[in-house]
Amino acid sequence: MQKKVIRKHSQARIDEMVNTIRGEILANLQAVGTYLPSESDLEKRFRLGNNSVRKGLEQLVQEGIIRKIPRVGNIVVGQPSGEQPTVRLGVYNTTDREMELTGLLEQFQKRHPNIRVQTVMIPTNEYAGYIKQHMADGTLDAAIINHHTFRQFSSRQKADLLEPLQPLEQTSGYYPFTTGPFADQGKLLVQPLIFSPLVVGYNRSHLKDRGLSEPEGDWTWNELMELAGKAAIENERFGFCFHLLSRNRWPVFLLQSGIDFTPDREGFYRLPDEVLTECLGVCRELVEQPNVFPTMLSGLDSAAVEWFKDGKVSMIMTTYFSLNQLKHSEMDYDVAPLPYVREKGNLLSVIGAIVSRKSKSKEAAKRLVEFLGSYEAQVVIRSKTLSIPAHREAAEWDGETDVRHPVHFRIFDHMMPTYRLLEHMSLTSKQLSAIQKEFELFLTGLQDGVTMSRRMEQVLQDMNSNQAIE
Incomplete structure (x- = not known):
């Protein structure tokens, strides 16, 4: 009966075998011109199966350290000469x-x-x-x-x-x-x-000091704004902020509207202005609360995280990537799922x-x-x-880490059903940039929701027509 060696993470042992043999060759413990031990001996030494041993040997062959001679063995040729790639x-x-x-x-x-x-x-x-x-x-x-x-x-x-x-x-x-x-x-x-995905980072100490409960489970943007308003302290800290016009921030409100940005059979775009105004109106409502949202920080995600780190804002919408600015911080913070307007969508x-x-x-x-x-x-x-x-x-690895993770780090598992990419809305990068200009006018109050919707329809229609001509 053939002995079969099965291990969960054989790649780590293959690497160990390759590194060991390479080190022995470079240290001249395996002399140039001699043959490596047989594959069966290497199996026993490194507790690997035959296929894994051959995979490791093939790596050494590709590096030019050994050469395989069919039906004979693997001969040591030493450190390869020539230019280093x-x-x-x-x-x-x-x-x-x-x-x-x-x-x-x-x-x-x-x-x-x-x-x-x-x-x-x-x-x-x-x-x-x-x-x-x-x-x-x-x-x-x-x-x-x-x-x-x-x-x-x-x-x-x-x-x-x-x-x-x-x-x-x-x-x-x-x-x-x-x-x-x-x-x-x-x-x-x-x-x-x-x-x-996008998450909400929140300062646990801020909420505790104000007698506020931490967010749990699914919640809405209205609930977040209410919590941000209570957490804010005039002339001391804001309640909530995020990189407002980032490509991976404001479009989440479009996503959560559930609107399909594709033309109809006649090639026209028809956007429901009530739904669009409701969802994008969340951003507008946020920035209109001067004691809650610091509009001066809307241009840089790193600035928002720095203010969060320094205790100048109680909550931020951010990514796990940006949270790496806090990986050596001692601040008491945690993360919560992204709130929703109409649908539970999250930009990935x-x-x-x-x-x-x-x-x-x-x-x-x-x-x-x-x-x-x-x-x-x-x-x-x-x-x-x-x-x-x-x-x-x-x-899903659950070993010891070198950085302090927030208590609810694993909420990314809970949010997976909501993950969407920008193409889920059937908008190209150029189309998204074009309609963002109309959103900015709405955000500043220079046009209302109905006007914004009609202008977005026209912009998309013009781009579609120009593309057809090209």
Whole structure:
């Protein structure tokens, strides 16, 4: 009877085997020209099955440290000579904080000492354009990318610039809502790494000091505004704020309206002004309460989190990504589900990694991206940040962490049925930007809800007509 070795996380032991053998070769404990122990001996030594041992050996073959001789064994050839491949990885200025990237790259370097990774900080205001240009020029090998930026790639650009990573059917270990948006023709174009819904962060001490109950379960925006009004103290702190005009903030009120932004059979847009006014009116009502909402902070999410951290505001609408600004803070805070107006919709943000199809270090770049999406790396993200790993098992990992998580950190599980992406409303990025201008006029009181609705209809109609002409 053949002995079968089964382990839950064999990848960690494969890595251990690879790192050990590589170290022994580099230290000359396994001399060049000699053969490694047999596969059966390696199985016993590292408590691995035959397939796992072969997978580890194949990695060493690809690194050029050993060479497989059929029907003979694996001969040691030593540290590969030649130029060291360099992977230029484009990142956001917040990537290290959100993913513990520095630590992950150190682990990757230990596993792949022959691969050098160079991070390139990309300006946030030109992220998509920078990636397109430098991938087309072959000067960027991989990049961290969010779903919004991915949407800005045309179908042709996705096909020309992005290297397919793996069949979608092989991504069952990840949450489907993190892989589905990044798939094209059954292939994954972006390796999902982390995700976040919108949540409400609240200062527990502020509520306790005012004799107020903490939010529990589902609640409405009216209930939030009532709580914010009671938590606010004039000339001391505000009740609630968020990055008002962010692409991942104000559209949630459109989403919660339940309106389908698609033209009718005649090609006309017909928006129910009462519903639209009710939902977008929540934002307007918030900013019209000067002791509750600090409008001067509406332009920067980081500023809102800083004020929250400093006790200048009692509640914020934010993401798990932004909460990483608090991962070493001692403040007593927690998170609550996002309130709703008419429907319980929540805008989802997903961040992943791409590989350039034109990269000269494509295999090294793919190996890096594969590592960042591995269970090992995803658990590091779970234990050292407040971001949520895209790998389901890593997200559900319940070991000791290096940062203090809020008590209700796991409410993201409860909210999963409400997760939606911007395309759920059938609006392109350009369409959303165009109707935002009408929303801003409504927000300032320069036009009423009916006018806003008619203007949005006209803007969408004009864009649809221009697209047809082009």
